[in-house]
Amino acid sequence: MPNSERPKVLVVDDDPTHLQLYSLLLEGGGCDAISLFVEIDGPGECPNADIALVLLDYRLNSVKTAEEIARDLRERFPSAPLVVLSDLTALPAGMEPLADGFIRKGNPQEFLATIHKVLEKHFDGQVT
Numbered sequence: 079m080p081n082s083e084r085p086k087v088l089v090v091d092d093d094p095t096h097l098q099l100y101s102l103l104l105e106g107g108g109c110d111a112i113s114l115f116v117e118i119d120g121p122g123e124c125p126n127a128d129i130a131l132v133l134l135d136y137r138l139n140s141v142k143t144a145e146e147i148a149r150d151l152r153e154r155f156p157s158a159p160l161v162v163l164s165d166l167t168a169l170p171a172g173m174e175p176l177a178d179g180f181i182r183k184g185n186p187q188e189f190l191a192t193i194h195k196v197l198e199k200h201f202d203g204q205v206t
Contacts, residue, residue, distance in 0.1 A: 085130035092116040107190040136164035148176040
């Protein structure tokens, strides 16, 4: 990914307020945020965009589990790293094979640092 391009981050959550908050943090941190709202019957239609990273909230009010949604997102965006966001203290075991990173909710600086670290690792340091 060229340095002049802002990475597009797909934010997946079931709370509109959280979608807005994470989008604002990402936009302020140099990324373009694209929101995907998860309803009880699953996520809405995935955007047709060049997604650099997927940020998935772990606890979703949906008939699909976070693991199922993660697998769907991996299939849809196979080259994008997936980062799990949760209020848990560690990445849930079922997400380990699917996730490239984990962010514990509550610290905006750590949130952005983790996003940038995963992007830089995935794109060999070619992200600003």
